[in-house]
Amino acid sequence: MDNEIVTINLSREFKNNKKVIKALNNINIEIPKSVTAALVGPNGAGKTTLIKILSTLMLPTSGTAYVHGFDIIKEANNVRSSIGLATGGERTFYFRLTGYENLVFFASLYGLSLKEAKSRSKELLDIVGLSDFADYPYMKYSLGMQRRLALARALINDPPILLLDEPTLGIDPISAREFRRLIKMISSKKTILLTSHYMGEIEELSDIIFLIKDGRIILKGTSQELKDRIGKIVEAIIPVTQISDKISKFVVGIRGNRAYLRLPKTLIDQIDGNSEIIGETDPTLEDVYAAIIGSGPIDKGSRVKPVRFGRWQA
Numbered sequence: 372m373d374n375e376i377v378t379i380n381l382s383r384e385f386k387n388n389k390k391v392i393k394a395l396n397n398i399n400i401e402i403p404k405s406v407t408a409a410l411v412g413p414n415g416a417g418k419t420t421l422i423k424i425l426s427t428l429m430l431p432t433s434g435t436a437y438v439h440g441f442d443i444i445k446e447a448n449n450v451r452s453s454i455g456l457a458t459g460g461e462r463t464f465y466f467r468l469t470g471y472e473n474l475v476f477f478a479s480l481y482g483l484s485l486k487e488a489k490s491r492s493k494e495l496l497d498i499v500g501l502s503d504f505a506d507y508p509y510m511k512y513s514l515g516m517q518r519r520l521a522l523a524r525a526l527i528n529d530p531p532i533l534l535l536d537e538p539t540l541g542i543d544p545i546s547a548r549e550f551r552r553l554i555k556m557i558s559s560k561k562t563i564l565l566t567s568h569y570m571g572e573i574e575e576l577s578d579i580i581f582l583i584k585d586g587r588i589i590l591k592g593t594s595q596e597l598k599d600r601i602g603k604i605v606e607a608i609i610p611v612t613q614i615s616d617k618i619s620k621f622v623v624g625i626r627g628n629r630a631y632l633r634l635p636k637t638l639i640d641q642i643d644g645n646s647e648i649i650g651e652t653d654p655t656l657e658d659v660y661a662a663i664i665g666s667g668p669i670d671k672g673s674r675v676k677p678v679r680f681g682r683w684q685a
């Protein structure tokens with residue numbers, strides 16, 4: 372099988388106070404070998420649920436998935452030995468142990484002998500650039516170092532597939548850049564499914580992007596394919612009083628009583644003749660996100676309040 376990850380009508384429901392939430396609603400995706408794919412969508416879209424199901428930490432309500440050719444329900448053990456998982460928000464390392472000791476511990480859980488676990492851990496620390504910090508206790512690690520250690524752990528068994536849920540969450544820009552370089556270095560030999568809210572990161576790393584919202588894949592494609600769907604972006608300045616619900620998600624800044632807009636050209640009739648048109652540009656992935664995803668379910672019904680900033684001169 373050429374596809375390393377395949378989901379078939381994959382669905383997952385949760386019951387919250389008798390209300391049923393469809394966290395995943397008939398997900399059908401295919402990720403070919405050696406491809407880096409990204410799941411992009413608002414909070415609550417179902418990204419983590421999908422990653423958890425693919426890593427066998429959670430069962431689907433219906434449908435199934437194949438990971439490295441193995442059924443996630445019937446062959447969970449085989450799936451587990453084919454994947455490495457790292458998530459941004461995890462707290463699963465031992466704080467008092469050093470980075471090295473942590474890796475040796477987890478490597479021994481994978482059934483490596485102590486000798487193998489030690490040499491593998493050294494090798495992994497080298498790969499993720501933490502050799503100099505091997506003997507620091509985990510609690511002294513910066514967030515960026517913690518994320519790199521999480522990646523090292525995901526690589527212990529040299530799995531063909533990596534599942535990375537917000538791997539750069541909360542780390543500073545330079546550490547994130549180093550982390551991306553690391554992922555790129557690894558990615559030629561691995562199939563990767565990652566989630567992130569950073570559009571630059573998605574663009575840099577992924578061969579294919581799945582836009583997910585309310586538990587459904589609403590669009591997929593390469594970054595360029597998604598941009599081509601949006602067409603040109605018109606940059607315009609309009610009075611804040613003219614921000615309608617339809618265009619509020621395209622407001623990227625407000626200065627005084629004027630709003631700066633990046634609006635798909637197809638929606639140009641949504642702004643009136645008093646608008647000042649600055650020019651036309653190609654869309655960024657963030658423009659695609661605004662146009663197709665818009666705001667998340669949490670923001671539904673309420674006007675998105677744009678951030679005030681002064682990048683452009685009024």
Ligand SMILES: Nc1ncnc2c1ncn2[C@@H]1O[C@H](COP(=O)(O)OP(=O)(O)O)[C@@H](O)[C@H]1O
Pocket residue numbers: 385386387392393394412413414415416417418419420421
């Ligand atoms: N264990 C759970 N119990 C109840 N509801 C959950 C649980 N996990 C996730 N959900 C709900 O499922 C939906 C998808 O969540 P999640 O997969 O975490 O989204 P994302 O990772 O895209 O932010 C949300 O509405 C969330 O509240």
Ligand SMILES: [Mg+2]
Pocket residue numbers: 418419420
């Ligand atoms: Mg999540």
